Amino acid sequence: MPDFAFATCLPGVEPAIKLEIELNRPDLKFAFSRPGLLTFKSTQEITPADPPGSVFARVWGRSIGTVVDPSAVAAEIAALGATRVHAFSRDLEIPADVARWQAIGPGGAAQDGELVADLIVPQGAATEEATWLGLHRHDPSRPPHAGGTFGVVVPPDAPSRAFAKIEEAIAWARIPMAAGQVALEIGAAPGGAVLALARRGLTVWGVDTGELAPNVLALPNVHHLAKKVGAVRWEELPPRVDWLLVDVNLAPQVALHEIARLMPKLRPTLRGAVITLKMNDWSFVAELPKLVARIRELGLPDVRLRHLPSNRREVCAVALPGVS
Ligand SMILES: C[S@@+](CC[C@H](N)C(=O)[O-])C[C@H]1O[C@@H](n2cnc3c(N)ncnc32)[C@H](O)[C@@H]1O
Structure with missing residues:
Protein backbone atom coordinates (compact mmCIF):
# COMPACT_ATOMS: atom_id res chain seq x y z
CA MET A 1 0.00 0.00 0.00
CA HIS A 138 2.76 18.70 16.41
CA ASP A 139 5.92 20.81 16.45
CA PRO A 140 6.56 24.50 17.13
CA SER A 141 6.23 25.41 13.43
CA ARG A 142 2.63 24.13 13.27
CA PRO A 143 -0.57 25.73 14.59
CA PRO A 144 -1.63 24.01 17.83
CA HIS A 145 -5.42 24.16 17.45
CA ALA A 146 -7.87 22.07 15.41
CA GLY A 147 -7.86 22.81 11.68
CA GLY A 148 -4.51 24.62 11.81
CA THR A 149 -5.80 27.56 13.80
CA PHE A 150 -4.29 29.57 16.65
CA GLY A 151 -7.25 30.24 18.91
CA VAL A 152 -7.23 33.99 18.21
CA VAL A 153 -10.38 35.82 19.27
CA VAL A 154 -11.09 39.08 17.43
CA PRO A 155 -12.65 41.66 19.78
CA PRO A 156 -15.88 43.32 18.62
CA ASP A 157 -14.22 46.76 18.41
CA ALA A 158 -11.53 45.60 15.95
CA PRO A 159 -12.06 47.51 12.70
CA SER A 160 -10.73 44.73 10.44
CA ARG A 161 -9.78 41.03 10.30
CA ALA A 162 -6.16 42.16 10.17
CA PHE A 163 -6.37 42.07 13.99
CA ALA A 164 -6.45 38.27 13.63
CA LYS A 165 -3.78 38.25 10.90
CA ILE A 166 -1.16 39.89 13.11
CA GLU A 167 -2.12 37.90 16.21
CA GLU A 168 -1.89 34.66 14.21
CA ALA A 169 1.51 35.70 12.82
CA ILE A 170 2.79 36.45 16.34
CA ALA A 171 1.50 33.10 17.65
CA TRP A 172 2.80 31.05 14.70
CA ALA A 173 6.31 32.53 14.48
CA ARG A 174 6.51 33.19 18.23
CA ILE A 175 7.46 36.79 17.44
CA PRO A 176 8.84 38.43 20.58
CA MET A 177 6.82 41.65 20.35
CA ALA A 178 6.69 43.37 23.73
CA ALA A 179 5.21 46.40 25.44
CA GLY A 180 7.35 49.51 25.03
CA GLN A 181 8.59 48.57 21.56
CA VAL A 182 7.74 50.55 18.43
CA ALA A 183 5.96 49.17 15.34
CA LEU A 184 5.51 50.79 11.95
CA GLU A 185 2.74 49.51 9.69
CA ILE A 186 2.64 50.33 5.98
CA GLY A 187 -0.98 49.93 4.85
CA ALA A 188 -2.51 50.42 8.29
CA ALA A 189 -6.10 51.53 7.65
CA PRO A 190 -8.63 50.91 9.09
CA GLY A 191 -6.40 49.68 11.91
CA GLY A 192 -7.07 46.09 12.98
CA ALA A 193 -3.39 45.25 13.36
CA VAL A 194 -2.62 48.66 14.84
CA LEU A 195 -5.25 48.00 17.52
CA ALA A 196 -3.81 44.54 18.29
CA LEU A 197 -0.28 45.91 18.76
CA ALA A 198 -1.42 48.99 20.66
CA ARG A 199 -3.34 46.66 23.03
CA ARG A 200 -0.08 44.75 23.54
CA GLY A 201 1.47 48.02 24.72
CA LEU A 202 3.56 48.85 21.65
CA THR A 203 3.67 52.33 20.19
CA VAL A 204 2.33 52.00 16.65
CA TRP A 205 2.85 54.25 13.65
CA GLY A 206 0.47 53.63 10.74
CA VAL A 207 1.15 54.78 7.18
CA ASP A 208 -1.93 54.92 4.96
CA THR A 209 -3.84 57.47 2.88
CA GLY A 210 -6.99 55.86 4.30
CA GLU A 211 -8.43 56.75 7.70
CA LEU A 212 -7.80 54.80 10.88
CA ALA A 213 -11.00 53.89 12.76
CA PRO A 214 -11.77 56.57 15.40
CA ASN A 215 -11.40 54.12 18.33
CA VAL A 216 -7.92 53.18 17.08
CA LEU A 217 -6.74 56.71 16.27
CA ALA A 218 -7.89 57.88 19.73
CA LEU A 219 -5.38 55.60 21.49
CA PRO A 220 -2.47 57.53 23.01
CA ASN A 221 0.14 55.10 21.59
CA VAL A 222 -1.13 55.30 17.97
CA HIS A 223 0.16 57.71 15.33
CA HIS A 224 -1.09 58.12 11.76
CA LEU A 225 1.05 59.24 8.81
CA ALA A 226 -1.64 59.98 6.23
CA LYS A 227 0.34 59.46 3.04
CA LYS A 228 1.42 56.86 0.52
CA VAL A 229 4.47 54.85 1.47
CA GLY A 230 6.30 56.27 -1.57
CA ALA A 231 5.85 59.79 -0.18
CA VAL A 232 7.16 59.04 3.33
CA ARG A 233 10.44 60.81 4.10
CA TRP A 234 12.95 59.22 6.46
CA GLU A 235 12.72 62.22 8.83
CA GLU A 236 9.00 61.57 9.34
CA LEU A 237 9.60 58.09 10.76
CA PRO A 238 10.08 57.55 14.49
CA PRO A 239 13.73 57.46 15.60
CA ARG A 240 13.48 53.78 16.54
CA VAL A 241 11.37 51.09 14.84
CA ASP A 242 11.48 47.56 16.31
CA TRP A 243 8.90 45.91 14.07
CA LEU A 244 7.87 46.61 10.50
CA LEU A 245 4.44 45.45 9.29
CA VAL A 246 3.52 45.64 5.62
CA ASP A 247 -0.09 45.07 4.56
CA VAL A 248 -0.55 47.23 1.45
CA ASN A 249 -2.70 46.11 -1.43
CA LEU A 250 0.16 46.48 -3.88
CA ALA A 251 1.88 43.74 -5.90
CA PRO A 252 4.52 42.13 -3.62
CA GLN A 253 7.44 43.27 -5.80
CA VAL A 254 6.16 46.86 -5.67
CA ALA A 255 5.59 46.74 -1.90
CA LEU A 256 9.08 45.30 -1.31
CA HIS A 257 10.61 47.96 -3.55
CA GLU A 258 8.97 50.67 -1.43
CA ILE A 259 10.19 49.03 1.78
CA ALA A 260 13.75 48.72 0.45
CA ARG A 261 13.85 52.52 0.16
CA LEU A 262 13.09 52.87 3.88
CA MET A 263 15.40 50.10 5.08
CA PRO A 264 18.62 52.11 5.53
CA LYS A 265 16.73 54.21 8.06
CA LEU A 266 14.96 51.26 9.75
CA ARG A 267 17.66 48.56 9.75
CA PRO A 268 19.77 49.72 12.73
CA THR A 269 16.93 49.10 15.21
CA LEU A 270 14.70 46.62 13.37
CA ARG A 271 13.98 43.28 15.12
CA GLY A 272 11.86 41.85 12.32
CA ALA A 273 9.07 42.28 9.81
CA VAL A 274 5.64 40.81 9.12
CA ILE A 275 4.88 41.23 5.44
CA THR A 276 1.59 40.25 3.83
CA LEU A 277 2.30 39.21 0.24
CA LYS A 278 -0.77 39.79 -1.93
CA MET A 279 -1.49 37.10 -4.46
CA ASN A 280 -3.01 38.18 -7.77
CA ASP A 281 -3.02 34.81 -9.51
CA TRP A 282 -1.56 31.33 -9.09
CA SER A 283 1.68 32.26 -10.91
CA PHE A 284 2.46 33.87 -7.54
CA VAL A 285 3.35 30.39 -6.26
CA ALA A 286 6.31 30.06 -8.63
CA GLU A 287 7.48 33.54 -7.56
CA LEU A 288 7.65 32.68 -3.84
CA PRO A 289 11.38 31.76 -3.79
CA LYS A 290 12.22 35.08 -5.49
CA LEU A 291 10.10 37.01 -3.00
CA VAL A 292 11.82 35.24 -0.11
CA ALA A 293 15.22 36.14 -1.60
CA ARG A 294 14.08 39.76 -1.95
CA ILE A 295 13.00 39.87 1.71
CA ARG A 296 16.34 38.35 2.80
CA GLU A 297 18.10 41.16 0.91
CA LEU A 298 16.35 43.62 3.24
CA GLY A 299 18.72 42.31 5.92
CA LEU A 300 16.33 39.80 7.52
CA PRO A 301 17.66 36.35 6.52
CA ASP A 302 15.28 34.11 8.54
CA VAL A 303 12.14 34.20 6.35
CA ARG A 304 9.14 31.90 6.90
CA LEU A 305 5.94 31.82 4.89
CA ARG A 306 2.47 30.64 5.83
CA HIS A 307 -1.06 31.08 4.63
CA LEU A 308 -2.59 31.98 7.99
CA PRO A 309 -6.21 31.11 8.85
CA SER A 310 -7.22 34.77 8.34
CA ASN A 311 -5.32 35.17 5.06
CA ARG A 312 -7.36 35.17 1.87
CA ARG A 313 -5.57 35.83 -1.46
CA GLU A 314 -2.30 36.55 0.32
CA VAL A 315 0.50 34.88 2.26
CA CYS A 316 2.18 35.99 5.49
CA ALA A 317 5.97 36.32 5.54
CA VAL A 318 7.69 36.68 8.89
CA ALA A 319 11.28 37.88 8.55
CA LEU A 320 13.70 37.85 11.46
CA PRO A 321 17.43 38.54 11.70
CA GLY A 322 18.19 34.88 12.54
CA VAL A 323 21.08 33.75 14.70
CA SER A 324 24.18 35.81 14.07
C1 LIG B 1 -5.58 45.25 3.56
S1 LIG B 1 -5.69 46.97 3.87
C2 LIG B 1 -4.78 47.14 5.36
C3 LIG B 1 -5.50 46.62 6.58
C4 LIG B 1 -4.80 47.05 7.84
N1 LIG B 1 -3.46 46.45 7.95
C5 LIG B 1 -5.58 46.76 9.09
O1 LIG B 1 -4.98 46.22 10.04
O2 LIG B 1 -6.76 47.11 9.16
C6 LIG B 1 -4.59 47.65 2.68
C7 LIG B 1 -4.31 49.12 2.85
O3 LIG B 1 -3.21 49.47 2.03
C8 LIG B 1 -3.36 50.85 1.76
N2 LIG B 1 -2.45 51.22 0.67
C9 LIG B 1 -2.52 50.87 -0.65
N3 LIG B 1 -1.50 51.43 -1.34
C10 LIG B 1 -0.77 52.14 -0.43
C11 LIG B 1 0.40 52.95 -0.52
N4 LIG B 1 1.03 53.14 -1.68
N5 LIG B 1 0.86 53.52 0.61
C12 LIG B 1 0.21 53.35 1.81
N6 LIG B 1 -0.90 52.60 1.93
C13 LIG B 1 -1.38 52.01 0.84
C14 LIG B 1 -4.83 50.98 1.44
O4 LIG B 1 -5.25 52.33 1.60
C15 LIG B 1 -5.46 50.03 2.45
O5 LIG B 1 -5.92 50.73 3.57
Missing part, protein backbone atom coordinates in the same frame (compact mmCIF):
# COMPACT_ATOMS: atom_id res chain seq x y z
CA PRO A 2 1.47 3.41 -0.92
CA ASP A 3 1.57 6.17 1.67
CA PHE A 4 -0.49 9.32 1.28
CA ALA A 5 -0.06 12.86 2.59
CA PHE A 6 -2.97 15.21 3.20
CA ALA A 7 -3.33 18.98 3.34
CA THR A 8 -6.23 21.09 4.50
CA CYS A 9 -6.59 24.64 3.26
CA LEU A 10 -8.89 27.58 2.69
CA PRO A 11 -11.38 26.35 0.06
CA GLY A 12 -10.30 27.85 -3.26
CA VAL A 13 -6.54 27.71 -2.74
CA GLU A 14 -6.23 24.01 -3.70
CA PRO A 15 -4.62 24.96 -7.07
CA ALA A 16 -1.85 26.81 -5.19
CA ILE A 17 -1.08 23.72 -3.11
CA LYS A 18 -1.03 21.49 -6.21
CA LEU A 19 1.37 23.87 -7.95
CA GLU A 20 3.69 24.10 -4.97
CA ILE A 21 3.79 20.30 -4.62
CA GLU A 22 4.57 19.94 -8.34
CA LEU A 23 7.46 22.35 -7.90
CA ASN A 24 8.87 21.11 -4.58
CA ARG A 25 7.86 17.52 -3.88
CA PRO A 26 8.65 15.13 -6.75
CA ASP A 27 7.82 12.24 -4.37
CA LEU A 28 4.14 13.28 -4.28
CA LYS A 29 1.45 12.89 -6.94
CA PHE A 30 -1.93 14.53 -6.57
CA ALA A 31 -4.55 11.91 -5.63
CA PHE A 32 -7.82 13.49 -4.47
CA SER A 33 -9.38 16.81 -3.59
CA ARG A 34 -12.54 18.34 -2.22
CA PRO A 35 -12.85 22.02 -1.31
CA GLY A 36 -10.51 22.48 1.66
CA LEU A 37 -8.79 19.07 1.47
CA LEU A 38 -6.22 17.43 -0.80
CA THR A 39 -4.38 14.13 -0.68
CA PHE A 40 -1.17 13.13 -2.46
CA LYS A 41 0.20 9.66 -3.17
CA SER A 42 3.83 9.25 -2.19
CA THR A 43 6.64 7.13 -3.56
CA GLN A 44 8.14 7.19 -0.05
CA GLU A 45 7.05 6.69 3.55
CA ILE A 46 4.97 9.61 4.87
CA THR A 47 5.27 9.96 8.62
CA PRO A 48 2.97 12.19 10.71
CA ALA A 49 5.99 14.52 11.11
CA ASP A 50 6.34 14.96 7.31
CA PRO A 51 7.22 18.65 6.81
CA PRO A 52 4.39 20.60 5.14
CA GLY A 53 4.80 20.48 1.36
CA SER A 54 3.06 23.82 0.87
CA VAL A 55 2.86 27.15 2.67
CA PHE A 56 -0.88 27.08 1.89
CA ALA A 57 -1.50 23.94 3.98
CA ARG A 58 -3.26 24.62 7.26
CA VAL A 59 -2.76 21.06 8.49
CA TRP A 60 -0.33 18.67 6.81
CA GLY A 61 0.30 15.07 7.72
CA ARG A 62 -0.10 11.39 6.91
CA SER A 63 -3.46 10.53 5.40
CA ILE A 64 -5.03 7.38 6.82
CA GLY A 65 -8.14 7.54 4.59
CA THR A 66 -11.88 7.91 4.84
CA VAL A 67 -13.68 6.82 7.98
CA VAL A 68 -15.56 3.71 6.88
CA ASP A 69 -16.98 2.63 10.23
CA PRO A 70 -17.55 5.57 12.60
CA SER A 71 -18.09 3.18 15.53
CA ALA A 72 -14.56 1.80 15.07
CA VAL A 73 -12.72 5.11 14.70
CA ALA A 74 -11.98 5.61 18.40
CA ALA A 75 -10.21 2.23 18.54
CA GLU A 76 -8.41 2.99 15.27
CA ILE A 77 -7.13 6.33 16.62
CA ALA A 78 -6.00 4.68 19.86
CA ALA A 79 -4.19 1.96 17.87
CA LEU A 80 -2.42 4.65 15.82
CA GLY A 81 -1.11 6.12 19.08
CA ALA A 82 -2.72 9.56 18.81
CA THR A 83 -3.24 11.25 22.16
CA ARG A 84 -5.25 14.21 20.86
CA VAL A 85 -8.21 14.45 18.48
CA HIS A 86 -8.75 17.48 16.28
CA ALA A 87 -12.17 17.24 14.62
CA PHE A 88 -12.92 20.22 12.38
CA SER A 89 -15.06 21.34 9.48
CA ARG A 90 -13.38 20.98 6.07
CA ASP A 91 -14.42 24.60 5.51
CA LEU A 92 -13.64 26.33 8.81
CA GLU A 93 -16.15 29.06 8.00
CA ILE A 94 -19.09 26.65 7.60
CA PRO A 95 -20.02 24.61 10.67
CA ALA A 96 -20.00 20.81 10.41
CA ASP A 97 -21.21 18.16 12.81
CA VAL A 98 -17.91 17.82 14.68
CA ALA A 99 -19.39 17.18 18.14
CA ARG A 100 -19.78 13.40 17.62
CA TRP A 101 -16.09 13.12 16.75
CA GLN A 102 -14.87 15.46 19.47
CA ALA A 103 -16.18 13.00 22.04
CA ILE A 104 -13.54 10.46 20.92
CA GLY A 105 -10.62 12.07 22.72
CA PRO A 106 -9.17 15.26 24.15
CA GLY A 107 -9.27 18.27 21.79
CA GLY A 108 -7.61 21.60 22.55
CA ALA A 109 -4.10 22.81 21.84
CA ALA A 110 -1.54 20.15 20.88
CA GLN A 111 1.73 20.01 22.80
CA ASP A 112 5.08 19.93 21.01
CA GLY A 113 5.82 16.35 19.93
CA GLU A 114 2.24 15.14 20.43
CA LEU A 115 0.60 12.84 17.87
CA VAL A 116 -2.71 14.35 16.72
CA ALA A 117 -5.56 12.57 14.91
CA ASP A 118 -7.22 14.93 12.43
CA LEU A 119 -10.85 14.25 11.57
CA ILE A 120 -11.78 16.40 8.59
CA VAL A 121 -15.54 16.62 8.55
CA PRO A 122 -17.64 17.60 5.50
CA GLN A 123 -19.75 20.67 6.08
CA GLY A 124 -23.05 22.20 5.02
CA ALA A 125 -24.44 20.67 1.82
CA ALA A 126 -21.50 18.23 1.70
CA THR A 127 -22.59 16.30 4.79
CA GLU A 128 -23.16 13.08 2.78
CA GLU A 129 -19.45 12.99 1.94
CA ALA A 130 -16.92 11.01 3.93
CA THR A 131 -15.02 12.20 6.97
CA TRP A 132 -11.25 11.83 6.47
CA LEU A 133 -8.75 10.69 9.06
CA GLY A 134 -5.18 11.95 9.09
CA LEU A 135 -2.32 12.09 11.55
CA HIS A 136 0.23 14.79 12.24
CA ARG A 137 2.90 15.24 14.87
